[in-house]
Amino acid sequence: MREPRWLSRFGNATRQAETYRRGRVLLAGDAAHMHFPAGGPGLNVGVQDATNLGWKLAAVLRGTATDGLLDSYHGERHPVGAELLLNTRAQTALMTTYAPEGQALRGLLGEFIATVPDFSQALAERMSGLSVVHPPAESASARPLTGRRAPDLRFADGRRLFELLRGGGRVLLDLTGGAAAGLPGRTPDTVVHTAPLAPHGRDAWRRVTAALIRTDGHVAWAAEETDPETLTRSRDAHPVHVRGSRRDGGSGGGRCAVTRGRDVG
Numbered sequence: 001m002r003e004p005r006w007l008s009r010f011g012n013a014t015r016q017a018e019t020y021r022r023g024r025v026l027l028a029g030d031a032a033h034m035h036f037p038a039g040g041p042g043l044n045v046g047v048q049d050a051t052n053l054g055w056k057l058a059a060v061l062r063g064t065a066t067d068g069l070l071d072s073y074h075g076e077r078h079p080v081g082a083e084l085l086l087n088t089r090a091q092t093a094l095m096t097t098y099a100p101e102g103q104a105l106r107g108l109l110g111e112f113i114a115t116v117p118d119f120s121q122a123l124a125e126r127m128s129g130l131s132v133v134h135p136p137a138e139s140a141s142a143r144p145l146t147g148r149r150a151p152d153l154r155f156a157d158g159r160r161l162f163e164l165l166r167g168g169g170r171v172l173l174d175l176t177g178g179a180a181a182g183l184p185g186r187t188p189d190t191v192v193h194t195a196p197l198a199p200h201g202r203d204a205w206r207r208v209t210a211a212l213i214r215t216d217g218h219v220a221w222a223a224e225e226t227d228p229e230t231l232t233r234s235r236d237a238h239p240v241h242v243r244g245s246r247r248d249g250g251s252g253g254g255r256c257a258v259t260r261g262r263d264v265g
Protein backbone atom coordinates (compact mmCIF):
# COMPACT_ATOMS: atom_id res chain seq x y z
CA MET A 1 0.00 0.00 0.00
CA ARG A 2 1.42 3.39 -0.98
CA GLU A 3 0.44 6.99 -0.34
CA PRO A 4 -2.68 6.33 1.73
CA ARG A 5 -5.07 9.28 1.87
CA TRP A 6 -6.32 8.48 5.39
CA LEU A 7 -4.83 6.46 8.21
CA SER A 8 -6.73 5.82 11.45
CA ARG A 9 -5.91 3.68 14.43
CA PHE A 10 -8.50 2.80 17.03
CA GLY A 11 -9.23 0.18 19.66
CA ASN A 12 -11.87 -0.60 22.22
CA ALA A 13 -10.30 1.10 25.23
CA THR A 14 -13.02 2.83 27.24
CA ARG A 15 -11.94 5.67 29.51
CA GLN A 16 -13.18 8.97 30.83
CA ALA A 17 -11.28 11.82 32.44
CA GLU A 18 -12.17 12.18 36.12
CA THR A 19 -12.66 15.87 35.74
CA TYR A 20 -13.29 18.00 32.65
CA ARG A 21 -11.91 21.11 34.34
CA ARG A 22 -8.91 21.79 36.46
CA GLY A 23 -8.31 25.51 36.69
CA ARG A 24 -7.56 26.78 33.21
CA VAL A 25 -7.32 23.28 31.69
CA LEU A 26 -10.56 22.12 30.09
CA LEU A 27 -11.13 18.84 28.28
CA ALA A 28 -13.67 18.20 25.52
CA GLY A 29 -14.36 15.55 22.90
CA ASP A 30 -12.14 12.48 22.66
CA ALA A 31 -9.68 14.10 25.08
CA ALA A 32 -12.38 13.74 27.75
CA HIS A 33 -13.86 10.39 26.75
CA MET A 34 -12.65 7.58 24.52
CA HIS A 35 -14.47 4.44 23.50
CA PHE A 36 -14.99 1.94 20.70
CA PRO A 37 -16.50 3.87 17.77
CA ALA A 38 -19.69 1.83 17.91
CA GLY A 39 -22.89 3.37 16.63
CA GLY A 40 -21.29 6.71 15.90
CA PRO A 41 -22.30 8.91 18.86
CA GLY A 42 -18.72 10.06 19.67
CA LEU A 43 -18.52 13.08 17.43
CA ASN A 44 -22.00 14.29 18.40
CA VAL A 45 -21.07 14.22 22.08
CA GLY A 46 -17.75 15.97 21.41
CA VAL A 47 -19.46 18.74 19.45
CA GLN A 48 -22.00 19.15 22.25
CA ASP A 49 -19.13 19.39 24.77
CA ALA A 50 -17.56 22.13 22.70
CA THR A 51 -20.83 24.01 22.32
CA ASN A 52 -21.56 23.79 26.05
CA LEU A 53 -18.07 25.03 26.88
CA GLY A 54 -17.95 27.67 24.15
CA TRP A 55 -20.76 29.92 25.33
CA LYS A 56 -19.64 29.62 28.94
CA LEU A 57 -16.06 30.62 28.09
CA ALA A 58 -17.38 33.53 26.05
CA ALA A 59 -19.61 34.69 28.92
CA VAL A 60 -16.74 34.53 31.44
CA LEU A 61 -14.35 36.32 29.07
CA ARG A 62 -16.92 39.05 28.42
CA GLY A 63 -17.46 39.43 32.14
CA THR A 64 -21.16 38.59 31.96
CA ALA A 65 -20.71 35.42 34.07
CA THR A 66 -18.49 34.48 36.94
CA ASP A 67 -15.73 31.88 36.70
CA GLY A 68 -17.97 29.45 38.60
CA LEU A 69 -20.07 29.03 35.45
CA LEU A 70 -17.19 27.01 33.98
CA ASP A 71 -17.61 24.39 36.72
CA SER A 72 -21.10 23.72 35.38
CA TYR A 73 -19.37 22.47 32.22
CA HIS A 74 -18.06 19.43 34.10
CA GLY A 75 -21.35 19.10 36.01
CA GLU A 76 -23.41 19.02 32.84
CA ARG A 77 -21.15 17.16 30.44
CA HIS A 78 -19.44 14.51 32.60
CA PRO A 79 -22.69 12.51 33.11
CA VAL A 80 -23.29 12.64 29.35
CA GLY A 81 -19.78 11.23 28.72
CA ALA A 82 -20.41 8.47 31.28
CA GLU A 83 -23.61 7.51 29.51
CA LEU A 84 -21.80 7.54 26.18
CA LEU A 85 -19.35 4.95 27.49
CA LEU A 86 -22.18 2.82 28.84
CA ASN A 87 -23.93 3.03 25.49
CA THR A 88 -20.87 2.13 23.36
CA ARG A 89 -19.91 -0.71 25.74
CA ALA A 90 -23.40 -2.16 25.42
CA GLN A 91 -23.24 -1.86 21.63
CA THR A 92 -19.79 -3.43 21.54
CA ALA A 93 -21.08 -6.39 23.58
CA LEU A 94 -24.00 -6.80 21.18
CA MET A 95 -21.80 -6.53 18.08
CA THR A 96 -19.14 -8.95 19.19
CA THR A 97 -21.10 -11.74 20.78
CA TYR A 98 -21.60 -14.73 18.48
CA ALA A 99 -22.78 -17.21 21.10
CA PRO A 100 -26.38 -18.37 20.64
CA GLU A 101 -27.36 -16.36 23.73
CA GLY A 102 -25.87 -13.19 22.23
CA GLN A 103 -27.60 -13.80 18.90
CA ALA A 104 -30.90 -14.30 20.74
CA LEU A 105 -30.41 -10.98 22.56
CA ARG A 106 -29.62 -9.17 19.28
CA GLY A 107 -32.70 -10.70 17.68
CA LEU A 108 -34.91 -9.66 20.57
CA LEU A 109 -33.63 -6.08 20.61
CA GLY A 110 -33.92 -5.91 16.81
CA GLU A 111 -37.56 -6.94 17.12
CA PHE A 112 -38.22 -4.27 19.76
CA ILE A 113 -36.61 -1.63 17.54
CA ALA A 114 -38.79 -2.66 14.62
CA THR A 115 -42.06 -2.99 16.52
CA VAL A 116 -42.01 -0.74 19.60
CA PRO A 117 -41.92 2.92 18.47
CA ASP A 118 -41.20 4.27 21.99
CA PHE A 119 -38.21 1.95 22.31
CA SER A 120 -36.68 2.92 18.96
CA GLN A 121 -37.47 6.59 19.66
CA ALA A 122 -35.64 6.42 23.02
CA LEU A 123 -32.63 4.76 21.38
CA ALA A 124 -32.59 7.32 18.57
CA GLU A 125 -32.70 10.19 21.06
CA ARG A 126 -29.78 8.72 22.99
CA MET A 127 -27.71 8.11 19.87
CA SER A 128 -28.28 11.63 18.57
CA GLY A 129 -27.75 13.28 21.95
CA LEU A 130 -31.22 14.84 21.83
CA SER A 131 -32.21 13.15 25.11
CA VAL A 132 -29.63 15.13 27.07
CA VAL A 133 -31.09 17.33 29.83
CA HIS A 134 -28.97 20.20 31.20
CA PRO A 135 -29.05 19.98 34.10
CA PRO A 136 -30.91 16.75 34.82
CA ALA A 137 -34.33 17.47 36.33
CA GLU A 138 -33.82 17.15 40.07
CA SER A 139 -37.07 18.19 41.56
CA ALA A 140 -40.65 17.24 40.96
CA SER A 141 -41.43 20.93 40.56
CA ALA A 142 -39.09 21.32 37.59
CA ARG A 143 -41.17 21.75 34.50
CA PRO A 144 -40.86 18.93 32.01
CA LEU A 145 -39.25 21.18 29.40
CA THR A 146 -36.61 22.67 31.68
CA GLY A 147 -33.12 21.59 30.65
CA ARG A 148 -34.29 19.79 27.53
CA ARG A 149 -33.16 20.72 24.07
CA ALA A 150 -35.70 23.00 22.45
CA PRO A 151 -36.95 21.82 19.06
CA ASP A 152 -36.92 24.10 16.03
CA LEU A 153 -40.14 25.83 17.06
CA ARG A 154 -42.09 27.62 14.37
CA PHE A 155 -43.83 30.87 15.17
CA ALA A 156 -46.96 32.49 13.78
CA ASP A 157 -44.85 35.23 12.14
CA GLY A 158 -43.04 32.63 10.04
CA ARG A 159 -39.79 32.73 12.01
CA ARG A 160 -38.10 29.67 13.56
CA LEU A 161 -36.22 29.19 16.80
CA PHE A 162 -32.99 27.85 15.29
CA GLU A 163 -32.86 30.90 13.04
CA LEU A 164 -33.11 33.14 16.14
CA LEU A 165 -30.33 31.18 17.88
CA ARG A 166 -27.97 31.53 14.94
CA GLY A 167 -26.44 34.76 16.21
CA GLY A 168 -25.00 33.00 19.26
CA GLY A 169 -27.11 34.84 21.85
CA ARG A 170 -29.80 33.41 24.06
CA VAL A 171 -33.44 33.75 23.07
CA LEU A 172 -36.24 35.01 25.29
CA LEU A 173 -39.56 33.86 23.90
CA ASP A 174 -42.81 35.64 24.64
CA LEU A 175 -45.36 33.27 23.19
CA THR A 176 -48.37 35.26 24.38
CA GLY A 177 -47.80 37.95 21.80
CA GLY A 178 -47.19 40.62 24.42
CA ALA A 179 -48.53 39.57 27.85
CA ALA A 180 -45.05 38.63 29.00
CA ALA A 181 -43.52 41.79 27.55
CA GLY A 182 -42.36 43.11 30.93
CA LEU A 183 -40.36 40.00 31.59
CA PRO A 184 -36.92 40.87 32.93
CA GLY A 185 -33.77 38.97 32.05
CA ARG A 186 -32.71 40.77 28.89
CA THR A 187 -29.09 41.45 28.12
CA PRO A 188 -27.53 42.96 25.01
CA ASP A 189 -27.01 39.50 23.52
CA THR A 190 -30.56 38.33 24.25
CA VAL A 191 -32.82 38.02 21.24
CA VAL A 192 -36.37 38.78 22.39
CA HIS A 193 -39.01 37.24 20.18
CA THR A 194 -42.67 38.06 20.68
CA ALA A 195 -45.01 35.88 18.68
CA PRO A 196 -47.26 32.92 19.41
CA LEU A 197 -46.38 29.47 18.16
CA ALA A 198 -47.62 28.54 14.73
CA PRO A 199 -50.79 26.41 14.80
CA HIS A 200 -50.25 22.67 15.03
CA GLY A 201 -47.09 23.22 17.02
CA ARG A 202 -45.55 20.79 19.46
CA ASP A 203 -47.85 19.44 22.19
CA ALA A 204 -45.33 19.90 25.01
CA TRP A 205 -45.12 23.61 24.15
CA ARG A 206 -48.83 24.30 23.73
CA ARG A 207 -49.34 25.85 27.20
CA VAL A 208 -45.99 27.60 27.46
CA THR A 209 -46.28 31.39 27.67
CA ALA A 210 -42.60 32.34 27.95
CA ALA A 211 -39.23 30.61 27.87
CA LEU A 212 -35.55 31.39 27.90
CA ILE A 213 -33.47 29.32 25.50
CA ARG A 214 -29.75 29.03 26.19
CA THR A 215 -27.33 29.63 23.37
CA ASP A 216 -26.74 25.87 23.13
CA GLY A 217 -30.44 25.30 22.49
CA HIS A 218 -31.36 23.97 25.95
CA VAL A 219 -34.34 25.41 27.80
CA ALA A 220 -33.11 27.49 30.77
CA TRP A 221 -36.68 27.89 32.02
CA ALA A 222 -40.19 27.71 30.65
CA ALA A 223 -43.34 29.11 32.21
CA GLU A 224 -47.04 28.59 31.72
CA GLU A 225 -48.20 31.71 33.55
CA THR A 226 -49.37 34.93 31.94
CA ASP A 227 -49.45 37.19 34.99
CA PRO A 228 -46.01 38.91 34.97
CA GLU A 229 -45.53 38.49 38.73
CA THR A 230 -46.27 34.76 38.74
CA LEU A 231 -44.21 34.43 35.61
CA THR A 232 -41.20 36.02 37.28
CA ARG A 233 -41.66 33.77 40.35
CA SER A 234 -41.79 30.74 38.08
CA ARG A 235 -38.57 31.80 36.38
CA ASP A 236 -36.88 32.44 39.72
CA ALA A 237 -37.66 28.89 40.85
CA HIS A 238 -34.83 27.87 38.53
CA PRO A 239 -31.52 29.20 39.84
CA VAL A 240 -29.27 30.90 37.34
CA HIS A 241 -25.55 30.60 37.88
CA VAL A 242 -24.44 33.86 36.35
CA ARG A 243 -23.49 37.35 37.33
CA GLY A 244 -26.56 39.52 37.62
CA SER A 245 -29.00 40.93 40.08
CA ARG A 246 -31.74 38.81 41.56
CA ARG A 247 -34.26 41.00 39.82
CA ASP A 248 -32.83 40.93 36.33
CA GLY A 249 -32.34 37.19 36.23
CA GLY A 250 -28.67 37.29 35.35
CA SER A 251 -27.19 37.35 31.92
CA GLY A 252 -25.85 34.01 30.84
CA GLY A 253 -28.85 31.75 31.29
CA GLY A 254 -26.61 28.93 32.49
CA ARG A 255 -28.04 26.91 35.31
CA CYS A 256 -25.48 25.00 37.22
CA ALA A 257 -26.07 21.35 37.90
CA VAL A 258 -23.41 21.33 40.60
CA THR A 259 -24.00 24.28 42.83
CA ARG A 260 -27.71 24.76 42.20
CA GLY A 261 -27.26 28.26 43.44
CA ARG A 262 -27.50 31.77 42.19
CA ASP A 263 -24.06 33.28 41.94
CA VAL A 264 -24.59 36.98 41.85
CA GLY A 265 -20.89 37.69 41.74
Ligand SMILES: Cc1cc2nc3c(=O)[nH]c(=O)nc-3n(C[C@H](O)[C@H](O)[C@H](O)COP(=O)(O)OP(=O)(O)OC[C@H]3O[C@@H](n4cnc5c(N)ncnc54)[C@H](O)[C@@H]3O)c2cc1C
Pocket residue numbers: 008009010028029030031037039040041042043044045046
Ligand atom coordinates in the same frame (compact mmCIF):
# COMPACT_ATOMS: atom_id res chain seq x y z
C1 LIG B 1 -13.08 4.49 12.70
C2 LIG B 1 -13.86 5.52 13.41
C3 LIG B 1 -15.17 5.77 13.03
C4 LIG B 1 -15.92 6.74 13.70
N1 LIG B 1 -17.20 6.96 13.28
C5 LIG B 1 -17.94 7.91 13.89
C6 LIG B 1 -19.25 8.19 13.44
O1 LIG B 1 -19.77 7.60 12.51
N2 LIG B 1 -19.96 9.16 14.12
C7 LIG B 1 -19.43 9.83 15.19
O2 LIG B 1 -20.12 10.68 15.76
N3 LIG B 1 -18.18 9.58 15.62
C8 LIG B 1 -17.42 8.65 15.00
N4 LIG B 1 -16.14 8.41 15.43
C9 LIG B 1 -15.63 9.16 16.57
C10 LIG B 1 -15.17 10.56 16.13
O3 LIG B 1 -14.29 10.44 15.02
C11 LIG B 1 -14.46 11.23 17.30
O4 LIG B 1 -15.31 11.21 18.44
C12 LIG B 1 -14.12 12.68 16.96
O5 LIG B 1 -13.32 12.76 15.80
C13 LIG B 1 -13.37 13.33 18.12
O6 LIG B 1 -13.05 14.64 17.79
P1 LIG B 1 -12.00 15.44 18.63
O7 LIG B 1 -11.88 16.76 17.94
O8 LIG B 1 -12.37 15.40 20.07
O9 LIG B 1 -10.63 14.63 18.52
P2 LIG B 1 -9.80 14.31 17.21
O10 LIG B 1 -10.69 14.18 16.01
O11 LIG B 1 -8.93 13.16 17.58
O12 LIG B 1 -8.93 15.61 17.01
C14 LIG B 1 -7.79 15.87 17.78
C15 LIG B 1 -6.78 16.58 16.88
O13 LIG B 1 -5.69 17.03 17.69
C16 LIG B 1 -4.49 16.74 16.98
N5 LIG B 1 -3.43 16.65 17.98
C17 LIG B 1 -3.15 15.64 18.84
N6 LIG B 1 -2.10 15.94 19.59
C18 LIG B 1 -1.71 17.19 19.23
C19 LIG B 1 -0.67 18.06 19.66
N7 LIG B 1 0.15 17.72 20.64
N8 LIG B 1 -0.56 19.24 19.05
C20 LIG B 1 -1.40 19.62 18.07
N9 LIG B 1 -2.40 18.83 17.62
C21 LIG B 1 -2.55 17.64 18.19
C22 LIG B 1 -4.76 15.43 16.28
O14 LIG B 1 -3.89 15.25 15.17
C23 LIG B 1 -6.22 15.64 15.82
O15 LIG B 1 -6.27 16.30 14.58
C24 LIG B 1 -15.36 7.46 14.78
C25 LIG B 1 -14.03 7.21 15.16
C26 LIG B 1 -13.29 6.25 14.49
C27 LIG B 1 -11.88 6.00 14.92
